Amino acid sequence: SQQGEEDPQALSIQEGENATMNCSYKTSINNLQWYRQNSGRGLVHLILIRSNEREKHSGRLRVTLDTSKKSSSLLITASRAADTASYFCATDSSGGYQKVTFGTGTKLQVIP
Amino acid sequence: DTGVSQNPRHKITKRGQNVTFRCDPISEHNRLYWYRQTLGQGPEFLTYFQNEAQLEKSRLLSDRFSAERPKGSFSTLEIQRTEQGDSAMYLCASSSQEEAFFGQGTRLTVV
Numbered sequence: 001s002q003q004g005e006e007d008p009q010a011l012s013i014q015e016g017e018n019a020t021m022n023c024s025y026k027t028s029i030n031n032l033q034w035y036r037q038n039s040g041r042g043l044v045h046l047i048l049i050r051s052n053e054r055e056k057h058s059g060r061l062r063v064t065l066d067t068s069k070k071s072s073s074l075l076i077t078a079s080r081a082a083d084t085a086s087y088f089c090a091t092d093s094s095g096g097y098q099k100v101t102f103g104t105g106t107k108l109q110v111i112p
Numbered sequence: 113d114t115g116v117s118q119n120p121r122h123k124i125t126k127r128g129q130n131v132t133f134r135c136d137p138i139s140e141h142n143r144l145y146w147y148r149q150t151l152g153q154g155p156e157f158l159t160y161f162q163n164e165a166q167l168e169k170s171r172l173l174s175d176r177f178s179a180e181r182p183k184g185s186f187s188t189l190e191i192q193r194t195e196q197g198d199s200a201m202y203l204c205a206s207s208s209q210e211e212a213f214f215g216q217g218t219r220l221t222v223v
Binding site for chain 2: 100
């Protein structure tokens with residue numbers, strides 16, 4: 001079963017605007033990762049945030065993590081047409097070993 | 113290219129046939145994952161290896177599915193007696209610590 005759920009399922013914005021996607025998950029985690037997937041292609045790792053971190057930046061990406069609410073958000077600033085893709089959050093279970101489980105994804109469309 | 117490599121990229125097979133996919137992880141990575149992804153959905157976990165040991169297998173994986181990772185290097189995923197419902201993208205990922213890196217996937221079409 002899916003561990004996380006992204007919200008919204010689909011998002012359409014104009015180029016230059018910011019895009020925010022949210023992820024909620026169910027169990028305790030060691031870390032949370034965000035991935036991008038272009039249509040029909042493999043997943044590209046974007047950013048990882050550990051359970052003891054609250055915010056992380058990478059270029060135009062900003063990720064937050066609230067472990068008390070079991071949620072994370074991904075903000076893409078100054079969006080570009082090339083950011084059009086599906087975005088997934090993935091969590092590992094904080095058990096004896098790492099198992100990465102994905103959410104259902106947010107489909108982002110950036111209109112030039 | 114030192115990334116995760118999957119072969120073949122595409123496979124079309126007739127229902128009832130067996131298929132085998134291969135994944136070559138990043139060489140120093142000891143963890144290897146298989147996922148299945150259908151259109152519009154996120155990747156679903158199938159199985160996980162740490163070195164050569166298969167540590168978890170999803171209930172999604174019926175008896176027709178088997179995965180191996182001999183010597184803790186490359187891995188194979190075999191589907192026996194394929195069904196149309198097996199049509200999907202099969203993704204492999206590897207990691208050494210935290211970040212998992214994915215291959216381009218094998219797209220299976222069962223006709």
